[in-house]
Amino acid sequence: MGGAERTAKKRRRQQLAAKSEGAKAVAKARGGGDTKRIAVIVGVVVLVLAVVTGGLIWTNASKNATEGQTIPTESVQADFPERRDGAVVVLGEEDAPATIDVYADFLCPACAMFEQQYGEQIKKKVEQGQLTVRQHMLPMLTKQSDPPGYSLDAANAALLAADEGKFIEFHDSLFAHQPEEGKRGYDKEQLIQLGRDLGITSDAFADGVRQGKYDDLLQQEMDRVTKDTSxxxxxxxxxxGFGTPTVVANGELVDLSDPAWLDKVVSS
Known part of the structure; x- marks a missing residue:
């Protein structure tokens, strides 16, 4: 083999080696790109999972916001009698010149707004002997808490609080610190503790809350109300249909959109 031929052969080997190294470099570069893309994709998936997990944790925490809470008590200055009459709590002197029936639910946001707007005015009229209030606490939204049942449990506990002469304080405390509709309400033990914090120490109250003493009575009242087309x-x-809050005076539905409705009822 001549020198020229050997030189040409050597050059071909070098060219082939260069091509091989170039191919490897390209493959490595492509592989590195794929690795980077995979890393980015994995990072995005991990981020999405973190966001979803965080959202679920936040949602569950929000839904269960009342769990383990002590229901704050409201101090109420109310100098008038109260007594339970079946599923109704009568507030004030029964011979007052005007009487209203108030239908409400402890889970109803509009009822809480009604209490915030008119509660003190109503109590003042009752204290002055101008008004008797027949308070109907209804289990209308029993299925609208998670778990279901708060509406009925709260109404039952309120009737038991009325038996102890503590309805107004119990009523005002629950509305002032109302759970959010569709989420967790207060459980029976929390309702019992609220009673204790308001000075109710009898076993009859605690046992009545746990056993749902007035549940059947309240369901009967709910059935009566929903069938009463008036x-x-x-x-x-x-x-x-029927909705809460509803106020009736002299057998007529009160127009609560009229801010002067209470004065008109008392003066009529």
């Missing part, structure tokens, strides 16, 4: 209102679109 309590039904027009909700628009041809829809009529």
């Amino acid at each position: 309590l039904h209102r027009d909700f628009g679109g041809g829809q009529r």
Whole structure:
């Protein structure tokens, strides 16, 4: 083999080696790109999972916000009698010149707004002997808490509090610190503790809350109210039915959109 031929052969080997190294470099570069892309994708997936997990934790914490809480008590200055009459709590002197029936639910946000707006005015009229209030606490939204049942449990506990002469304080405390509809309400032990914090120490109260003493009575009242068409209102679109809060005076539904409704009831 001549020198020229050997030189040419050597050059071909070098070219082939260069091509091979170039191919390896390209493959390595491509592989590195894929690795980087995979790392980015994995990072995004991990981030999404973290966000979803965080959202679930936040949602569960929000839903169960009342768990383990002590229900704060409200100090109420109310100098008038109260007594339970079946499923109704009567507030004030029964011979007052005006009487209203108030239908409400402890889980109803509109009822809490009603209490915030008119509660003190109503108590003042009762104290002055101008007004008797027949308070109907209804288990209308029993299925609207998670778990279901708070509406009924709270109404039952309120009737038991009335037996102890503590209805107003119990009533005002629950509305002032109302759980959010669709989420966890207060459980029976929390309702019992609220009673204790308000000075109710009898076993009858605690046992009555745990056993749902007035549950059947309240369900009967709820059935009566929903069937009483005189309590039904027009909700628009041809829809009529019962809703809370509802106030009745002299057998007529009160227009709560009128800010002077209470003064008109008392003066009529």
